[in-house]
Amino acid sequence: MDDDDDHDNIDLTEDFLLHTLHNDTIEQNTFFEHFQRFLPRQTLIYIQYCLLRIPFLLLYDYLFTEQFSYLFDYFLEYSSKIIDQENQILFKPISYILNSYFFQLLIDINLNFSIPILGLILLIVFLLCSDRRLVIFYSYTLSLLVIYLYYQINRFMDIQINTFVLQFILSAIYIQMLNIRSPVYTYPIQKRLCQIAPILYLVTRYIFPLTYSIYILNIYYLCWILIHLSEALIFQRDMIINLIHIRILNQLINLYNNFGIQTLFNTLQHRIHVVTLMKIFWLTKIIIIPLGFRAIYTHPFIINTTTMNTTNETIINYNTTLTKTIYFTTLFYGTETIFTIISLACLVSHGMKILAHRLFRFLNLWNEDVEQIGIIIGMMFFLLLFQSNLTRLDLHRRHIPLLKAFSLLIVALCHFLHTILEPQLLKVAMQTMTTRMAFDETNENQEEIEDDENKSSSSYFSQKILRSFHHQHVYTCLSLLFLIILYAAFLWRITTFSTWLLAITAFSLELIVRLIASLAQYTLYVLDAHNRLSNVDSFDEYIFRVKAITSCFEFILGVFLLFNGFYILCFEARGALRAFMLAIHAHLNIIKNVRRGWQILRNRKSAWDNVTQLPLATEEQIENYNDICSICHNVLTTGNTCITPCSHLFHQKCLQKVFYATQNCALCSRPIVLEKKDHKE
Numbered sequence: 001m002d003d004d005d006d007h008d009n010i011d012l013t014e015d016f017l018l019h020t021l022h023n024d025t026i027e028q029n030t031f032f033e034h035f036q037r038f039l040p041r042q043t044l045i046y047i048q049y050c051l052l053r054i055p056f057l058l059l060y061d062y063l064f065t066e067q068f069s070y071l072f073d074y075f076l077e078y079s080s081k082i083i084d085q086e087n088q089i090l091f092k093p094i095s096y097i098l099n100s101y102f103f104q105l106l107i108d109i110n111l112n113f114s115i116p117i118l119g120l121i122l123l124i125v126f127l128l129c130s131d132r133r134l135v136i137f138y139s140y141t142l143s144l145l146v147i148y149l150y151y152q153i154n155r156f157m158d159i160q161i162n163t164f165v166l167q168f169i170l171s172a173i174y175i176q177m178l179n180i181r182s183p184v185y186t187y188p189i190q191k192r193l194c195q196i197a198p199i200l201y202l203v204t205r206y207i208f209p210l211t212y213s214i215y216i217l218n219i220y221y222l223c224w225i226l227i228h229l230s231e232a233l234i235f236q237r238d239m240i241i242n243l244i245h246i247r248i249l250n251q252l253i254n255l256y257n258n259f260g261i262q263t264l265f266n267t268l269q270h271r272i273h274v275v276t277l278m279k280i281f282w283l284t285k286i287i288i289i290p291l292g293f294r295a296i297y298t299h300p301f302i303i304n305t306t307t308m309n310t311t312n313e314t315i316i317n318y319n320t321t322l323t324k325t326i327y328f329t330t331l332f333y334g335t336e337t338i339f340t341i342i343s344l345a346c347l348v349s350h351g352m353k354i355l356a357h358r359l360f361r362f363l364n365l366w367n368e369d370v371e372q373i374g375i376i377i378g379m380m381f382f383l384l385l386f387q388s389n390l391t392r393l394d395l396h397r398r399h400i401p402l403l404k405a406f407s408l409l410i411v412a413l414c415h416f417l418h419t420i421l422e423p424q425l426l427k428v429a430m431q432t433m434t435t436r437m438a439f440d441e442t443n444e445n446q447e448e449i450e451d452d453e454n455k456s457s458s459s460y461f462s463q464k465i466l467r468s469f470h471h472q473h474v475y476t477c478l479s480l481l482f483l484i485i486l487y488a489a490f491l492w493r494i495t496t497f498s499t500w501l502l503a504i505t506a507f508s509l510e511l512i513v514r515l516i517a518s519l520a521q522y523t524l525y526v527l528d529a530h531n532r533l534s535n536v537d538s539f540d541e542y543i544f545r546v547k548a549i550t551s552c553f554e555f556i557l558g559v560f561l562l563f564n565g566f567y568i569l570c571f572e573a574r575g576a577l578r579a580f581m582l583a584i585h586a587h588l589n590i591i592k593n594v595r596r597g598w599q600i601l602r603n604r605k606s607a608w609d610n611v612t613q614l615p616l617a618t619e620e621q622i623e624n625y626n627d628i629c630s631i632c633h634n635v636l637t638t639g640n641t642c643i644t645p646c647s648h649l650f651h652q653k654c655l656q657k658v659f660y661a662t663q664n665c666a667l668c669s670r671p672i673v674l675e676k677k678d679h680k681e
Helices: 012-021 031-035 041-062 066-086 089-098 101-128 131-156 161-180 187-206 210-235 237-245 247-259 261-272 274-292 322-334 338-362 368-387 399-441 446-455 463-469 472-494 499-529 536-571 576-612 619-625 652-661 676-680
Strands: 302-307 314-318 641-643 649-651
Touching: 041 101, 041 131, 041 274, 041 338, 066 089, 066 101, 101 247, 101 261, 131 161, 131 187, 131 210, 161 187, 187 210, 210 237, 247 261, 261 274, 274 322, 274 338, 322 338, 338 368, 338 399, 368 399, 368 576, 399 472, 399 499, 472 499, 499 536, 536 576, 576 652, 619 649, 641 652, 649 652
Parallel strands: none
Antiparallel strands: 302 314, 641 649
8 A cells, every 4th residue: 555565566586586596697597487387477476475464364363262362361360470479568459450350351352352353453454565564574573583592592402413403594594584684784793693693502501600601691682682673673664654653554544435345345355365365374274273383183082081090090092093183173273263264254155156156157047146146155154153153162063063054055055046047937938938929920830830739739738838848947947946855855864853954944945935936937938828828818817826825935934934043042042143133034034025015915906906997998999999909919809908098998907017117008108097086077
C-alpha cells in the first residue's frame, strides 16, 4: 500500500541469490537461473510469497491454542508467587487484584476477544508488507536468535567438537543474514563480533574464573545486541515508523469509507491471497509442526496401563503404528483451534469447488451460479464444526462431527445440483412442447400424426412419448433420485438412531420430493405436447397442484427440522450460534414460506374471481371477432372465452395467468376489471 511497494516487490529471490553468491562474472549463470529450468519464474515468486507469510499465520494460530493459555496462566501464577514472597504491604493490593474473580474474568475476555482481534490487525499489517521488508524483518529476527543461541552455548555448554561445529553453523547463518540487508558501517563490527565469539568461548573457559567469565560474556553480548538493535533503529526507521503509524490500515479504512466493504474484501483477497495462504497454512501445520517444533500426539496410542504390585512401577503399552500416528496427528493438529478449522474449511471449499466444476461441466449444467458453490459449502462446513465445539471434544470423538459434516455436505451438493438442474429440465420440456406445436401446424404430416394417434390410442404412453424422456437431464434427475434414496438407506443402516440422522433424513426427503416434483412437471409438459391430457385447459391447474403439494411437504419438513433442532439445543448441545441458526431457519424456511404461499393463494383466488365476473362470449361473437387468443395463440371456443370491457376476447385460463402480473389488457393495456360504480353505469 506504500509508494515503494512496487519497487520492493521486485524479484527478491534473484536479488538475494545474486548477492549471496558474490559472483562478479556475468557469463556464469546463477543458481536461480538454473532452478528456473524446473519451475517457472512466476511459480518461484509465488512460493516465495507464501513461505514468507506462513510463519505469521502459525504465530497467530498459536494464540488460540491451549499452550498459550497455559503459558499466560503460568506467567500470572509466577508473578503472584513473587509478589507473595516479598510479603510487603505495598504489594498486597496487587496480589489481591491478581487473585480476584473479576481479574480472572477480565483475563478470559482478553484471551478470547482482545488478543485475537489485536493479533488479527497485526497479522493483516504483516501480510500486506512487501516481500523485501519481510525478508529484512526475518534477517533481524534470525540474527537476534543467533546471538541468543551463542550466549546460551558459551554460558552453559562444555567444550566439545559438536559445540564448535554448532558455532560455525550459527556464524554462517549470521553472516548470511547480514548479506541480505544493505551494507552499513556497522557491518564489519558485527561480522568481527560473530567471528570472535568462538575465541571468547575458549578464553573465558580457561583463563578467567567462572564469575568473571560470566560477567565478560554478559557485557560482550549486551554490546552485540545494542549494535544489532541500533542498526535496526537507525537504518530501518522508515519501516518501523510505517508499522507504528499503521499507515496500511489507515489506507484500508479510507478504501472502506469510499468504496464499501465488498471492494475492501476484494482488495485484501487480491493482495494477500487469503484462501491460498489458509490452505497452505493448514497443510504446513499438520506436516511441519508435529515433526519440527511440537511433539507428535502420542497419548491416543496408549492401549493398556498396568501397575506392578512388587515394584510399584507403571507399565504403559503404546500402539504406535504408522497409520494411527498419521491419523491422530492430522486429526489433532488439523482441528486444534478455530483458526485451523477456518483454514480446513477453505481447503474443503476449494476441493468442493473443483468437484462441482467438473461435475456440472460433465452434466452440461454449467452456469455462473456454480462459482458460488465452493464458498457456500465452505461456510456451511465451518458453521457445522463450530457449533459442534470440535476443538473441545476428546480426540477419539473428533472424527464424528467431521463425518457428519461431510455427510451433510454431500446432500447439500445434491440440493445445489437439483437447483440448477430443474430450470434446465423444464427448459427442455418447453422446447419439446414448442417443437410439437410447430410440428402440428404443418399440413404435410397431419395425416401421419392422426394415424399414429389412432394406433397408440390404446396405450397412454406411446413410443413417441417415451422418446421424449430420452434426454441427459432426465437421466441425471432419475440417477440423482436413485442415489439419494440409496444414500439415506445407507446412513440408516450404518448409524444408530439419533437427532442428526433424523435431520439428514429430512434434508434427503426434501430433495426426493423436489426431484419427483420436477419429473412430474416434465411429464405434464410432455403429455400436454402430445395431447394426452384429458382436459387441456387444466394443464396449469395440474402444475399448480404439483407445486402446492411440494411446498406443503417442504413446509412440513421445515417444521420438523425446527423441532428437531430445538430438541438438540435444549437437551444435547447448547450454543448461541445454534439458536441463531434456528431463528434464521424459522424465518426463511417457515415464516416466509407461509406468507408467500398465502399470498399466492389470495392472488389466485382474486384472479379467478375477477375473471369469472367477465361475461362469456357467444359463438356469434367469436365468429365476428375472427381472431385467436393473443396470449396462447390458440383458437377461441365457446364456453371458455370471456369478453373484456375493451371488447377483446381471451381464454379464461389465459386471462387468469395475466392477472398475476397485471390487470390490464394484453392488447390495448386498458384496465380489465372496472370499479363497481363504472360497472353499474
